[in-house]
Amino acid sequence: xxxxxxxxxxxxxxxxxxxxxxxxxxxxxxxxxxxxxxxxxxxxxxxxxxxxxxxxxxxxxxxxxxxxxxxxxxxxxxxxxxxxxxxxxxxxxxxxxxxxxxxxxxxxxxxxxxxxxxxxxxxxxxxxxxxxxxxxxxxxxxxxxx
Numbered sequence: 117x118x119x120x121x122x123x124x125x126x127x128x129x130x131x132x133x134x135x136x137x138x139x140x141x142x143x144x145x146x147x148x149x150x151x152x153x154x155x156x157x158x159x160x161x162x163x164x165x166x167x168x169x170x171x172x173x174x175x176x177x178x179x180x181x182x183x184x185x186x187x188x189x190x191x192x193x194x195x196x197x198x199x200x201x202x203x204x205x206x207x208x209x210x211x212x213x214x215x216x217x218x219x220x221x222x223x224x225x226x227x228x229x230x231x232x233x234x235x236x237x238x239x240x241x242x243x244x245x246x247x248x249x250x251x252x253x254x255x256x257x258x259x260x261x262x
């Protein structure tokens with residue numbers, strides 16, 4: 117398992133590259149590797165924006181039913197989600213709509229967690245005593261039922 121500490125903006129690059137290496141080693145398509153890099157980027161940038169500091173862990177997994185995959189675990193030391201369902205909507209954070217004028221200052225499009233869910237096969241949030249843990253899985257062979 118590879119683990120990357122996220123404390124400042126420069127820390128966003130290593131986990132993005134790390135997930136690409138894991139994906140390529142497992143035989144993921146080039147497009148799938150890029151999509152997982154987006155997932156890691158969104159989770160890591162959210163640690164900086166909302167979680168103060170934290171870490172990203174990346175590992176390969178094998179599921180008896182789904183096959184080979186990649187698990188990404190994002191841990192932070194920030195506050196819990198006020199409203200997770202709101203945060204999953206494009207253009208929203210966990211308190212409501214994001215003011216379009218502030219999107220450029222925030223360094224993103226406002227689609228972070230929604231994109232993470234769309235580009236993953238599994239998404240789970242676990243509140244911790246301090247902060248939270250988000251665990252996502254992406255399998256090499258994806259179900260076409262979505």
